[in-house]
Amino acid sequence: MIDRLALTTGAALAMLASSPAAAQAVQDGSGGPDAVSLTIYNQNIALVEDTRSLTVPAGRSRREFPGVSASIRPETVGLSGRGLSVVEQNFDYDLLTPDKLMQSAVGQEIGVVRTNPGSGTQETQRATVLAANQGVVLSVDGHVEVLRDDGVPTRVIFDAVPANLRPRPTLSVTLDAEGAGQRDVTLTYLTTGLQWKADYVARFDEAAGRLDLTGWITLTNQSGVTFSNADTRVVAGDVSLINNTGPYYRPPPRPPVRGDGAERGQAQGLADVYIYPLPEPVTVANNQTKQVGLIDVANVPASKRYLFEAHSFSTETDPRAAEVAVIFSNDRASGVGTQLPAGVARVYVNDEAGDPRFIGEDQVAHTPAGSDIIITTGQAFDVTVQPRLVTSQAAPKPSHYRWRTRFEMEYRVRNARSEAVVVEVRQHGLGRDTQLQNQSIEGVLQDANTIVWRVPVAANGETVLTASVVTGG
C-alpha cells in the first residue's frame, strides 16, 4: 500500500515534470471520438462516422485524430464541421522508434550518461549527433566519438520527440476555420478489418417436421482499434468495391435457394440492400468476435430431403451416399416472414438421449422473404445410389443434329434405415430435345439439363430405377 502511494506520487511528479516535453504534440494514443457510429458490410469493409467536439482556433490549424482505425483507408476520409474547410490531410506512418529518434536528432544536442563498469560511477555529458548511419557519430567537447565504441554502458537522453514521430499511424488534418471556438467535427472514413455475417442455429425435429431457428449477427474486428459505445448498423447485400480487399479470391456462395422470394421483409431497405440497426450501442473491441441476436422463431415447418445427382451418363463402380438437406421456408406462413442475410446455418438434432447434437452446416446466401432455404447437412450413411449405364446407342436423328443417343440407365437406390425414404435422383448432362422412355418410375424434365425422379425405397430395402433417355444436340 505504501509502495503504491509512493509510486502514485512519483508518477504525478513525473508527469508534472514531463509536461513541457509532452506538450509538443506527442500523441500518446489516448483520446478518441466522443461518439462513433459504424456501418459494417459483409465484405471486410466498414464506414466509420467519428464525431468529436473540438476547440478550433480561427484560421489555419493542424489537428490530430488519435483513435481512428489502424486499417483506415486514408483516401476515403471526409471531414465536416461548422465553418471548417480542410486544407490538407495526412496519414503519417512515421513511427516513434529509437532508430528514428536518433536520426531526427542529427545536428542536435543529446545527453549521454556513461556508467563506469569498474566503479559504477556515472558521468553525464552533452553531445551533438553528427550522423546516425551504421553507427552513431557524436561530437563531445569538441572531439568526435562513436557511440558505445568501447562497449561501456551508455544511456542516451533526448530532450524532446520530433513532432512527426508517433507511437501509432496517425491521421492529421490541417483545417481552416471561420472563427474560433468549440464545435462538433465529424470524420467519415472507410476501414478494412471489420466485417459481419449471420450465423444461424436450426434445431430440427424430424419426427414433428419442425425446426426452431435462431440467428445471430456476428461482427469481427481485426481493424487494430476498439470502437467504444458505437452506434452500429450492419448492411446485408454486396456493395461494389474496386479493389478486392481480401487476401485471396473467394467465389460467392452458391445460392441454395428456390421459390420466388417475392415477399417483403422487415429490415430497413436502402439502395437495394437491407440494413439492420443494432438495438443499442455496442463496444466492438479489437480482436473480438461479437454476436448480437437477429432472429428467434420456433416451430417453423421443415422437411428433410435425400438428393443424388448424376452429372453425366455413366457407371459408378461404388454406391455413392445421398446428400441430406433440411428445407424450410422464410415466408410469412412459416413464422419466419423476413429475409435472411447471408451466413452459415448449423443444424442440430436430438440424439437418442435427447441431447442436441450438431449434424452439419451450410452457407445461406442473402435470401429474400418467401424463399425456400435448403441446408445441406452431409451425406446419409444408410442411403446410397449407384447408377449404371446399361447401354448407349446411336438413335435416329434429324440431319442437323451432330449426335443423338439413347442412354439406358439403371439406378440402384439402397436404404438401410428402419423407415421408408424417398430419394430425389437427378440426372444432368442432357443435350437438346430430351425424351424419357420406359421409365420404371415417372420422372419429370425439371429444366433442359435436369431429369428428376422421386424414388421411394422401403425400410431396409432397395429400389432399382430404370429409364431410357434419348437426347442429342
Next chain:
Amino acid sequence: MLIVAAALAAIAAPVRAQVETVSPGAERTTVVIYRDRPVDTSRLIERSSDPYERLDREGLALIVETRTIDLPAGEAVIRLRGVATGIIPQTATLEGLPAHVVERNTDFDLLSPGSLLERSVGEVVRVLRTNPATGERIEKVAIIRSGPMGTVLEIEGRLEALGCSGLTERIVFDRVPEGLSDQPVLSIRTRAETAGRHTVTLAYLATGLQWSADYVATLDPDGRSLVLTGWITLANFGGSSFAGAPVQVVAGNLNRDEDSVPVEAAEVARAPVCWPMDTTTGAPPLITVSREELLGTGQATVIDYLATVPAMSNSLVEEVVVTGSRVVRLGELGDYKIYSLPEPTDVNARQTKQVRFLEQDDVRFTRTYAVDIDVADDDDPQQPVLLLRLRNEEAAGLGLPLPGGGVSLMETQAGQTLFAGQARFEDKGVGLPVELYFGEAMGLTVEQETLEEEEIAATDDGYRRMRAVVAVTVSNDKPGPVEVEVRPQEWRYRGFRILRSSLRSVIAEGGYPVWLLRIPAGASEVLTYTIEYED
C-alpha cells in the same frame, strides 16, 4: 494537462466497471467428435510430428459443458473461462439462463511481451536499472511512448530508448492491460430481473479433435471366414484436456463450411530495435530491421519474419492409450451413426486413445484375384491383385454400419500369424458390398495377346468404331484353385459391346462386365473375347 487526464481516468475507472462474474470452468464436459471424410490414422500420427502442421485447427468436435453461473440482477458481464482452445466462437449456444443476452463476445488477445508493451503505450510503468559494478538498483517512473517495435520511454520529461544503453534494465508493469489473456475468453452481457445461481449448458464447436476407424481382419484357416475387429482412434491435437468426459463419435461425412474456423490469437511481435550501432572496434553489428519491413504493412506492430513458430510445434502426440475390452454402444443420429464410449474417459491434450467398437466372428468372404486388361497392352500386362469381398449383411456374419477406414489383413500359416497387407474402404451401410484390394498377388501370371485391333467405321461425331480380339492366359502356380476376374478396361468407352467370348461374361457388383476364370492348382486357362467400342 496530463495530470487532469490521469485524474479523469482514475475517476472513470469505477464508473466503467460493470457487475462481472466469472465462471472458471465446466463441471462436466461431453465431447462429440465428427469427421467430414474418413481419416487415415497412420498418416494422422505422422503429420502430428510435423511442427508446421496445424492439426489443432483441423477436425471438429461438439463440446457440451455444464456450468454453474451466478447471475447478477440488472446488467452484468459473465465471463466463461476455460473453454477449449480451438473454439469456433460463432457456434456457441447457451441454454438455461433466465436472462436476456444482450450480446456475447469472444476475445483472444494473446498476452505476450509484445502485446504487453503495445497495450501499455501512454501508461505509467517503472523502470528498474541495476548498476553492474555496485549492484545498486534504481527505480524510475516512466511513461511508455512507443510500443513493441523499439520501445521509447519518457523518464523525468526526457526520452530514452529501452534496451539500447547496455545497462541491465527492465520494465515493471503494475497489471496486465485489460483484455490480454492466455486463452480465448467467451463472455456474455446479460440483463436479468433477479439474481440467482443457475446450471446452464454451453455448447460450441471446436477444432483439434479427430477420430478414425481401423479394422483388423484375421483370416480363418478355412479360407471362407474371418474375424473382424474394429477400433476407434480418438486424437486430441488441441491444447485443452477433457477429464472424465462422456465421449461420442459420429460416423458419416458431414458438410462443413470453410468459414467455421477457430479464433486465432492476435499475436504482437516484438523487435527490440535500437539506433544503428556499429563501432570502430570491430564488434559485430546488431541487425536492425529495415524501414520497409517496419512500415510496409501500415500495421507496424506486426512483421512476418518475427512470427513465432506455429503453436503446434510441441504437438507431437505424446501418449497413446488403448482401452481394451469394453465395446462402445452404437446409436443413430439423424442420418449418421453415433458411437458412445462405454464410460467417461479422459481426452487429454496431445493424446491418442483407442477403443474397440466392433468384434465379429465368422464373417464370410470370398477371395478373388482381379486383373485389368487393356487392348494392345500386350508387352506390359497388369498383375492380378488380391481382392476380398464381404457383404455387409447379417446372413454373411456382418450387418453393421462400417465407418470407412483402413483394414489390416492377418493370415495364419502353419500356426504363425502373418501380416498380408492393408486396404481401405469408405463408409459402408448395411446391405452394401465391401471390396478390399490388397495389392499384387504372387503365384499368378497373366499373358495377353491382342489378335486383332482395327477401325471398322467412323462415327458421325468424329470417333472411331474399333473392334478388338484379345486372348488372355492366366497360369496358377499357387497350391490351390483360384478364381480370377478378368476386366476389359474398354468398358468405360462409349458404345462398348462384347460380341463373342469363350466364356460367358457377368456384370460385377461395380456395374461393369467381367469374366470369371476358375483355375485349378498348377493349371492355365485361356480366355478369348471380341469387343467393340468407340475411341
